[in-house]
Amino acid sequence: MRIGHAWDTHRLVEGRPLYLGGVLIENSKLGLLGHSDADVVLHAIAEAFLGAVAEGDLGTFYPDNSEETLNMDSKIILKECYDRVLKKGYQLVNLDLTIYSEFIKINPIRERIKESVAKLLNTSLANVNIKATTYEKMSFIGRGEALAAECVLLIEKCPTFKEDILSQR
16 A cells, blocks of 8 residues: 655636636636646646656646646646556545645535546545635635645555556546
8 A cells, every 4th residue: 555645736817727636616706826637636646647657747747837838737647647546557546635725615526526526536435535624714725715625545456457457548
């Protein structure tokens, strides 16, 4: 078994769509600024996967100065990072993710995010936990300048790794 952990944060700005966990949050006046679509939820999960298999960080594979990764869909980033885990013979046991947001309320969209993440990882809803908290109006998150997500996950060696696991994704 191996543990992965990651934190991601992006600035909130006008004129950008807001994606959280692969879900477009409708009617949001603010979105996240980033080289990709800046989905902090998927970035935290993807980077935690990379950490769990000692493969560096997102910047290693998705540099923020590359035209190839400009406006990249974070669902692709997550899939590719999880594929690295699967290719090494591991699979997800469970993940626990916290979204840090002061003014964008997560509770009404929590289940949609959880379902999206579970579907993207081809895992049971029981293996994905999404929660949220505020920063009590302190710091850049508390002032509503940014959102962040933190993920911890557990992976385990597959008893019998089969290449067809990858083809099912």
